[in-house]
Amino acid sequence: MGRVLGRGEYLGxxxxxxxxxxxxxxxxxxxxxxxxxxxxxxxYKVEIIRLYENLKGITxxxxxxxxxxxxxxxFFPLWDNAIANAVRVxxxxxxxxxxxxxxxxxxxxxxxxxxxxxxxxxxxxxxxISSLSRQYQQKKLRIVDExxxxxxxxxxxxxx
Numbered sequence: 001m002g003r004v005l006g007r008g009e010y011l012g013x014x015x016x017x018x019x020x021x022x023x024x025x026x027x028x029x030x031x032x033x034x035x036x037x038x039x040x041x042x043x044y045k046v047e048i049i050r051l052y053e054n055l056k057g058i059t060x061x062x063x064x065x066x067x068x069x070x071x072x073x074x075f076f077p078l079w080d081n082a083i084a085n086a087v088r089v090x091x092x093x094x095x096x097x098x099x100x101x102x103x104x105x106x107x108x109x110x111x112x113x114x115x116x117x118x119x120x121x122x123x124x125x126x127x128x129i130s131s132l133s134r135q136y137q138q139k140k141l142r143i144v145d146e147x148x149x150x151x152x153x154x155x156x157x158x159x160x
Contacts, residue, residue: 016058017067024051031072032115036141037122039075046138048115049108061106069141077118078145086152087114118144 020026027047041048056126062084068076079087084106122129122144130144 017055020054020058021071024054027051028071031075034072034075034079036115036119037126039119041112041119045112048112052108052111056106056108056152061111065111073139073141077115077141080149081115082152083145083148084110084114086148087117101146 004095028038028051051068052064055067062080065079066075069078088106088110120142122140129140129143132138132142136143138146
């Protein structure tokens with residue numbers, strides 16, 4: 001994150017992020033108590049998108065997810081460019097899903113749709129994710145991030 005945010009165009013991002021965090025402290029405290037797989041995400045859609053967009057105004061779209069995950073590690077999933085691009089490519093063909101693979105900037109709506117997919121994945125594979133979380137002493141969302149990171153960076157012939 002520092003490699004990108006260290007560029008001149010992002011000077012002062014730390015102070016601006018601190019201001020956004022302070023302005024949204026109550027909301028973030030509520031999200032800190034939430035676990036993504038236990039929540040009805042549609043109930044928080046507007047808040048999630050707004051938080052993400054506020055951060056995106058001063059950092060990169062990928063940094064937004066990282067900042068939110070640092071503050072609320074059980075609710076906001078991580079993504080990086082490779083994961084976000086892979087998700088966009090995979091879901092762009094689904095009518096009305098909302099991803100447009102020709103658009104290069106990730107929106108709060110994209111991140112919300114990603115969260116919905118992550119929740120679905122976590123619920124579907126709850127036993128294995130919980131087991132790996134205990135085994136490696138990592139948050140469940142970190143396990144999911146590592147899984148996705150491995151998938152998008154390896155040739156598929158290694159997986160099949």
